[in-house]
Amino acid sequence: MSKLGYRVAVVGATGAVGQQMLKTLERLEFPVASLLPLSSKRSAGKKVLFKGEELTVQEATPDSFENIELALFSAGGSVSKALAPEAVKRGAIVVDNTSAFRMDENIPLVVPEVNEQDLKEHQGIIANPNCSTIQMVVALEPIRKAFGLKRVMVSTYQAVSGAGAEAVDEMYNQSRQILNNEEINPEILPVGGDKKHYQIAYNAVPQIDLFQENGYTFEEMKMINETKKIMHDDSLQVAATCVRLPVETGHSESVYIEVEQDGVSVEEIKNLLQESQGITLQDDPKEQLYPLATDAAGKDDVFVGRIRHDLDNTKGFHMWVVADNLLKGAALNSVQIAFSLEKLGLLGK
Amino acid sequence: MSKLGYRVAVVGATGAVGQQMLKTLERLEFPVASLLPLSSKRSAGKKVLFKGEELTVQEATPDSFENIELALFSAGGSVSKALAPEAVKRGAIVVDNTSAFRMDENIPLVVPEVNEQDLKEHQGIIANPNCSTIQMVVALEPIRKAFGLKRVMVSTYQAVSGAGAEAVDEMYNQSRQILNNEEINPEILPVGGDKKHYQIAYNAVPQIDLFQENGYTFEEMKMINETKKIMHDDSLQVAATCVRLPVETGHSESVYIEVEQDGVSVEEIKNLLQESQGITLQDDPKEQLYPLATDAAGKDDVFVGRIRHDLDNTKGFHMWVVADNLLKGAALNSVQIAFSLEKLGLLGK
Structure with a gap:
């Protein structure tokens, strides 16, 4: 059985893909218990909407991921390289929409319609492929x-x-x-x-x-x-x-x-x-x-x-x-990966 | 030796390609003794410029081609089908920029850089290939x-x-x-x-x-x-x-x-x-x-x-x-065919 909801962070929440991630989590009714919008220092303090609520974007730091179960990253490769391992260390599963980890042989690169089962091999980070x-x-x-x-x-x-x-x-x-x-x-x-x-x-x-x-x-x-x-x-x-x-x-x-x-x-x-x-x-x-x-x-x-x-x-x-x-090429595929993780019992363990 | 110039008609002289044909004949100094701009009935009466002179466009009819040595057609396939044979009957060589005759096995389809020598087989009409x-x-x-x-x-x-x-x-x-x-x-x-x-x-x-x-x-x-x-x-x-x-x-x-x-x-x-x-x-x-x-x-x-x-x-x-x-894909290639015809001694005989 799935839990009532997961503690989710979206890194790059003010960007084009991040915005679509928030909308897609809401539209497809992914079970979100809490949503933490993160960004670079520059965008911190901005407001984003999620389920009708205005949330204040916070600067992403290693400690941002304490208590986070699922982190969707889309803030550029260098941010992912620096912070995704920190999120994993703190117990989160990361779905990363940058090219940082895609070709790492220990990291599954997943399109749920094609290779959902590869998720079972994950070690904390799952890569979302390039849009094209x-x-x-x-x-x-x-x-x-x-x-x-x-x-x-x-x-x-x-x-x-x-x-x-x-x-x-x-x-x-x-x-x-x-x-x-x-x-x-x-x-x-x-x-x-x-x-x-x-x-x-x-x-x-x-x-x-x-x-x-x-x-x-x-x-x-x-x-x-x-x-x-x-x-x-x-x-x-x-x-x-x-x-x-x-x-x-x-x-x-x-x-x-x-x-x-x-x-x-x-x-x-x-x-x-x-x-x-x-x-x-x-x-x-x-x-x-x-x-x-x-x-x-x-x-x-x-x-x-x-x-x-x-x-x-x-x-x-x-x-x-x-x-x-922006949808199947990025945000939607990331959220579909989250659903697949849940279905396979890999989330929030 | 080439003559001082040829009597040239451009059919479709008011169209995008026809306009480029006039400009290209002038710019590349094709030896033109006289230029007759022709068009559909609808565009007849319009003015076009050639070598600084304003010329009145005339409706293209079979008799328009009396005394014409070279006719460049770019007024649609149906016009070419109806009038190109009439132009040939009256002694003109036709370079046709429509798809009307391109795949006719008796008609050369020519890009001078590729198959200039095919011009020698012409029987009055030469087809200009599709732009792409x-x-x-x-x-x-x-x-x-x-x-x-x-x-x-x-x-x-x-x-x-x-x-x-x-x-x-x-x-x-x-x-x-x-x-x-x-x-x-x-x-x-x-x-x-x-x-x-x-x-x-x-x-x-x-x-x-x-x-x-x-x-x-x-x-x-x-x-x-x-x-x-x-x-x-x-x-x-x-x-x-x-x-x-x-x-x-x-x-x-x-x-x-x-x-x-x-x-x-x-x-x-x-x-x-x-x-x-x-x-x-x-x-x-x-x-x-x-x-x-x-x-x-x-x-x-x-x-x-x-x-x-x-x-x-x-x-x-x-x-x-x-x-x-419009240039190499159409007007320029047609004018290059005219130059090749002249070089091979096939024009104005």
């Missing part, structure tokens, strides 16, 4: 389970809210300036800390996160490595090109896959996805029905459409996968 | 020639100007309305004549042109079929997913290729493209140098960057290809 990875593996896991998966190739169309609230403001400000024939002055995108900044309004920028030595961006490497880890298949071939677009919320992905099994039909894949948890099939070309970022924003599911056979490879399929990057 | 095809084959032909090409997979990021001036207006109007919290009312995109219309501002729409029975859009099938025809290789594997973005001008493409030859390096490909006609290499991740639609707009070249090895397939490479869809 989550929606893709949700769409592909039913296919992998039924027909095997050999290869994945993705080109992304990612929303600016994935880069934070300031990036959203920058996009809309640039739009307004361009419409008014004013000068623009890019300062944030594509990557806040990088050397150069480019126009995002009315543009498509093929850089998300910093470049690695191999010519891939860190975002691309996240999609490649995290997909293999979540699916427990190091031999899975994954390739990614990640592109930032002037879209507020909702990542879209052009995904090509090759299955292991021969003779799989588009109808079989559609039927499979239609019955799968967390997926809405939107696929009727005759009616111009396909997923759109503007439709997916604000919704929990991963939307899949435009499923069609490759014209050369009988084991190859193309599809279009869209989800709200 | 042109920039891709320009980028890939040097690689194909040097190392062989087995497979091409592309996801596009296409600008609204490819759907005409009205689509550009719709995008900017929607942007303005959304910034002002006003209702939007999509009426044109994704496809003017289709049943449903969707928001393009702050969105990514995976439909360009009408859907075919096989689940692909006509735009996707154009990229697949035209690439094989231009490269004279029916066994080339080509796959495409075409997506419309809120970008005014400049198509971007995430392209994956597999070459035939073993052991090809990224450096070899970069060196090859750097020396190739019509291509500007923009590829320095350390300096965040990669092609951007906003940079390519207004320029003649095809810009290539983000070239990197696939992490699983030693013959596989990813790259990012950007060009101005």
